[in-house]
Amino acid sequence: MNKILFTILIVLVSTFGFSQTLTKADFLEDLDFLKRTLPAKHTNLFAKTTEATFEKLVDDIANKADSLNYETFTVALFKLMVSIKDEHTFVEAKFNRILPIQLDMFNDEVYITAIDPAFASLLGTKLVAINNHSFNQITALFKEAILSENRSYFNDHLLRFINNPAFLKGLGIIDSDQEAAFTFVDRNNKISKIKLTSSEGNDLKKLNLTAGAVNLLSKKKNGNYWYDYDAAHKILYFNYTTCREDPAQPFDQFNQELFTLIDAEHPNKIVLDLRYNNGGNSGILTPFIEQIKNSYLNKKDSFFVLIGKNTFSSAVMNAVELKKNSSATFIGEETSGSINHYGEVRGFSLPKSGIVIAYSTKYWEVWKGKKGPLKPDIDIKYTIENYMKGKDEALMSIWPQRSRPKGKPISSTLILR
Numbered sequence: 001m002n003k004i005l006f007t008i009l010i011v012l013v014s015t016f017g018f019s020q021t022l023t024k025a026d027f028l029e030d031l032d033f034l035k036r037t038l039p040a041k042h043t044n045l046f047a048k049t050t051e052a053t054f055e056k057l058v059d060d061i062a063n064k065a066d067s068l069n070y071e072t073f074t075v076a077l078f079k080l081m082v083s084i085k086d087e088h089t090f091v092e093a094k095f096n097r098i099l100p101i102q103l104d105m106f107n108d109e110v111y112i113t114a115i116d117p118a119f120a121s122l123l124g125t126k127l128v129a130i131n132n133h134s135f136n137q138i139t140a141l142f143k144e145a146i147l148s149e150n151r152s153y154f155n156d157h158l159l160r161f162i163n164n165p166a167f168l169k170g171l172g173i174i175d176s177d178q179e180a181a182f183t184f185v186d187r188n189n190k191i192s193k194i195k196l197t198s199s200e201g202n203d204l205k206k207l208n209l210t211a212g213a214v215n216l217l218s219k220k221k222n223g224n225y226w227y228d229y230d231a232a233h234k235i236l237y238f239n240y241t242t243c244r245e246d247p248a249q250p251f252d253q254f255n256q257e258l259f260t261l262i263d264a265e266h267p268n269k270i271v272l273d274l275r276y277n278n279g280g281n282s283g284i285l286t287p288f289i290e291q292i293k294n295s296y297l298n299k300k301d302s303f304f305v306l307i308g309k310n311t312f313s314s315a316v317m318n319a320v321e322l323k324k325n326s327s328a329t330f331i332g333e334e335t336s337g338s339i340n341h342y343g344e345v346r347g348f349s350l351p352k353s354g355i356v357i358a359y360s361t362k363y364w365e366v367w368k369g370k371k372g373p374l375k376p377d378i379d380i381k382y383t384i385e386n387y388m389k390g391k392d393e394a395l396m397s398i399w400p401q402r403s404r405p406k407g408k409p410i411s412s413t414l415i416l417r
Contacts, residue, residue, distance in 0.1 A: 024065040026352035027073055031062050033351055034077075038089075042359045043342065048085040057083055071177070074355060075170030078145040087153060087336075088313070088343045092356035097177050097198040099163040100207050103127060104387070105155050105309075110135065110162070111384045112184065114204070114211035119194055123212045124388045125184040128191070130162075131174045132181070138162075141171045150373050152309035153336040165198045215390035218273060225254055229261060233400055234268040236261065238288075243280030243314040255287045262295065270297045271398060272322075273306045275332055279313025289318065293326055303328040306394050307376055312337040319374055320366050331394050332380050334373040340365045 035058045039045045046054065061068075061076045068076070074093045081090050102114035110127040127135055139158070146161075148154040161167040165177035174180045177198060184192045199207060213219070217237060220228060224246045227238045238258065245251055262270070270292070297303050305328045307319055316337035322328050342360035349356050380393045 022068075022070060022073070022353055024068075027065040027068050028062055030073075030350040030352050030355070031058055031065075034058065034357060037348060038357060038359060041346065041348065041361075042086075042089060043361050043363065045084060045086075045089075045359075047342070049083050053083060054080075070353065071166045071170035073170075073353065075145055075167065077355065077357075078170075082145065082147055085147065085149070086342045086360055087147060087150070087338065088341065088345050088358065088360045090358050092347065092358055093166075094354060095164055095166050095202045097165050097200060098202050098204060098207070099165055099180055099196045099198050100204075100209060101163050101182070101196055102204055102209065102211070103159055103162055105159060106382050106384045106387065109384075110159070111387075113213065113387065114209040116196060117208065117210045119196075120210040122184055122186075122192055122194070123210065124384055125186045125192065126384075127182065128185050129183040130168065130180055132183075133173050138173060141173060145171065150334070150336060150338065152334045152373060153312075156309045156312070156336045163204070164202075212388045213390050216387075216392055217395060218276070218392060225251065227258055227261075229265060229267065230399075231265070234265070235399065236265075236267040236270045237273065237395075238270065239273045239276075240285065240315075240318075241276050243277060243282060243284050243318070245281075245284060251284050252287055255291070258288070259291055259295075262297070267297070269302050269304065269398060271304045271306065271395070272328075274311050274315050274319055275306050275308035275394070276310045277312070277315035278310055279315050279337070282314035282317040285318045289321055289325075292322075299327050300329060304398050305330050306332045307335050307374060308333040309336050311335040311374075313341075313343060316341075316374055317364065317366050323374065324367065329378065330374070330376040331378045331397060332376045334375050336373065338372055339367050339370040339374055 035055060039051065039054070057080050061073075061080065064076070074091065077091045100116040101112060103110045104113045105111075112123050112125055112127070115122060129135065130138060133141075142158050142161070143154065146154055146157045165174060165180060168174045168180060169177050179195055179197045181193065181195050184194075186192070201207075217228065218239060221239070224242045224244050225238070225240050227236060229236050246254075292298055292303065303326060305319060305322055307330055311319060312335065316335045316339065319330070319335065320339055323330060341364055342362070343364050344360065344362035345358050346361050347356045347358040378397060380397065382393050386393055
C-alpha cells in the first residue's frame with residue numbers, strides 16, 4: 001500500500017463522525033451500496049469466494065438490520081471481509097474510544113506490556129478472560145471477524161483490536177464501550193480481576209500508560225527509520241519502522257549517512273529490523289537494498305533481517321527482495337503479510353455510516369509460485385520473562401554472548417533522528 005493511498009483512507013475515515021444514530025434504512029442503504037460497489041472496484045473480488053456467497057452474506061446482514069447498531073454492524077462487515085480472504089480488503093471504521101492497556105503475545109498467550117499506572121503491578125501477567133469470556137472463547141470470536149489462515153496476521157490483528165471496546169462490544173464480549181472487566185494470572189497462579197474505563201481517542205501513545213521493557217533496543221528511538229551503532233561489538237542496528245518518507249529527513253539522505261558510517265567504522269554485522277513495519281511504499285528502501293547487495297556486509301553471518309507478526313504489505317515486499325537477492329539470514333517469526341498478494345489499496349466510504357471499505361486494485365506476484373507468509377531461517381520463540389527484562393531473543397541470537405568490555409561504551413549515539 002503506498003503512502004498516498006494510505007493517507008486517503010485515513011482522511012476518508014476521519015471525515016465521518018462516530019456513534020451516529022443509524023436506522024434500519026441507513027444500514028440497508030449502506031449494504032446495497034457495498035453490494036454494488038465492492039465487486040465493481042476490486043480487481044478480482046471473487047478469486048477465493050463466489051459472487052453468490054458474497055451476496056448471500058450481505059443479505060444475511062440486511063436481514064438483521066432491525067437489531068444492528070454501529071458496533072455490531074461494523075463487526076458484521078469485518079466478518080464479511082473474512083469470507084473474501086484478501087488481507088488488503090478490509091474495514092476501516094471510526095473508533096473513538098480505547099481501553100488503557102497494551103497486550104502482546106508470547107508463545108500463543110497474551111500478556112500485559114503496558115497499562116494504566118493504577119494497575120502497574122500487573123505488568124507481565126497473563127490474560128485469562130474479558131467479562132468472563134475465557135481467552136479461548138475470545139480467540140474463537142475474533143476468528144469469525146479476522147482472517148486466521150496466516151497465524152501472524154491473526155495474532156497481529158487480535159492484539160490490535162483486543163483493547164478496542166467498540167470492537168469487543170460488536171463481538172458480544174462486553175456490553176458497553178465505556179468499560180471492561182479483565183482477569184489476569186501471574187506466574188504464581190495468583191488471579192487478579194480489574195475493571196478498566198475506556199478513554200476518548202484511539203491512540204495508545206497518547207495515554208499515560210506504565211510500560212515494561214522500556215530498555216529494549218527496538219524501542220530506543222521513534223521515527224520512520226533510525227540506526228544505532230554498537231562500537232564495542234561492531235554491530236550496526238537499522239530499525240525500519242514504516243515504509244514512508246520522513247519529511248524532516250528524506251530516506252536518500254539517511255541512507256547516505258548510514259553507508260558513510262559503514263565506510264568509517266567498518267562494522268562486522270548489520271541488522272535490518274522489519275518486525276514492526278506494516279507497510280507503505282516499497283520503493284522507499286530501494287537505495288539501501290541496492291547498496292547493501294554490493295556491500296562487503298552482504299554475506300552469511302554478517303547481514304541479518306528481522307521479521308515478525310507485524311511485518312506486512314510493502315515491508316514484506318522489501319523482505320522478499322532481500323531474501324531473493326542477498327545473503328541475509330532471516331530471524332524472527334512468520335510475516336503477517338503474504339509473499340504474493342492482492343494490494344495497491346483504494347477505499348470508498350459507505351454513504352450513511354461513513355465506514356470505509358478498503359479494497360485491492362492489483363495483484364502482486366513478487367516471488368512466482370510462493371504461497372503464504374515469508375518464513376524466517378531462524379525461528380524465534382519470544383518469552384514474557386525476557387521481554388520484561390529488556391531482552392530481545394532475536395538480537396540475542398546475533399550479539400556475542402559475552403560481558404561488556406571495560407571502558408568501552410556498548411552503544412554510540414550516531415542516530416539521525
